[in-house]
């Protein structure tokens with residue numbers, strides 16, 4: 001299936017991108033485009049709303065263009081209009097019609113977890129069949145919880161018994177809703193996807209998680225926040241239970257915050273090169289997982305200060321090892337592992353077994369690539385052990401994983417001769433990555449940068 005990402009302006013680059021080194025302390029500022037997680041939640045709610053919406057400063061990247069294309073395939077109208085911010089157009093969304101086009105409709109999930117877990121419950125509300133598929137890497141990401149959940153709510157799904165993409169949602173336009181217990185230990189997105197559409201189910205949704213762990217709780221808090229922003233009633237007062245009353249989201253006029261998980265490598269740059277990096281417009285209150293970078297910066301021995309202009313990260317270049325549970329904020333793991341690989345002491349990252357089902361098996365990928373550069377990384381049952389070692393150059397494989405490329409760039413700041421294979425994979429969430437990173441590394445100081 002052709003991907004809308006192919007229409008994004010990505011400059012062609014050599015197969016291996018030489019990661020720029022920074023041998024002196026930084027003194028730079030950077031603006032980061034909008035949050036993937038917020039953009040894709042707002043798009044879904046806007047499509048389910050009863051009036052038009054405007055998303056200001058949304059993220060334009062492969063994952064969000066795929067979400068816009070998926071909702072358009074289901075019958076919503078998503079159009080670009082004048083930009084409110086620095087990184088491209090705003091989005092206007094006309095919600096899904098009650099009666100859509102004749103099916104079967106086709107949705108390309110690419111490699112986007114948010115598309116493959118958030119769209120099926122929306123598809124179930126359409127009045128025709130919807131076929132979902134994605135990249136080769138998407139066809140092995142866990143999907144069974146979404147499929148079984150929708151079946152338990154009365155939706156007929158044809159997945160050939162595999163519990164994976166591709167599958168067809170044979171929608172009738174109605175979902176019963178009501179009580180449902182799922183095992184979301186492989187991804188918080190199973191919970192978020194059901195909740196985002198849950199208000200539109202006949203009985204709303206009374207959702208419980210029963211399973212060994214629940215990763216990504218920060219992302220679930222974000223889902224509840226945006227549902228409430230759209231006027232829906234959500235009770236999350238009991239642990240691992242979310243009750244959403246039947247209701248239709250109201251139209252949104254929202255400004256998307258900068259993506260703090262994409263800001264993480266830029267914050268890490270100040271830690272590993274020393275000096276300071278200001279990330280403009282870091283929100284003073286947020287549900288984004290990436291906000292955890294603030295305590296992670298302290299754990300590595302850096303510091304930061306947050307004011308109305310943004311977050312300023314200070315580092316000395318000396319890095320302590322850390323012992324951290326990243327279960328709530330797993331998507332920070334690649335950058336944290338990269339900083340840990342440069343630290344003076346051993347580090348342990350815990351609580352992230354579910355990363356084996358991300359864009360790639362991230363625990364295996366990080367271990368392989370850190371060790372390829374002379375590091376000492378080891379997988380544990382639920383994370384990584386990284387010991388101090390003298391790193392050397394080499395070509396880092398990225399496995400179609402934007403965060404592997406960003407992690408390699410962090411190591412490349414300090415280690416000469418690091419090349420990054422397929423750095424354009426960063427277009428999944430940050431098509432401007434190499435441009436922003438090069439300006440950061442080249443920055444002479446505040447006066448020239450700003």
Ligand SMILES: O=C(O)C1=C[C@@H](OP(=O)(O)O)[C@@H](O)[C@H](O)C1
Nearest residue numbers: 037187188189215216219330331
């Ligand atoms: O809901 C979201 O926007 C996300 C949830 C998380 O997924 P997992 O719970 O599968 O880690 C995160 O890693 C992903 O990047 C975005």
Ligand SMILES: C=C(OP(=O)(O)O)C(=O)O
Nearest residue numbers: 111112113114331358359
């Ligand atoms: C895990 C991630 O993405 P996805 O939304 O595809 O799960 C990520 O961005 O780190």
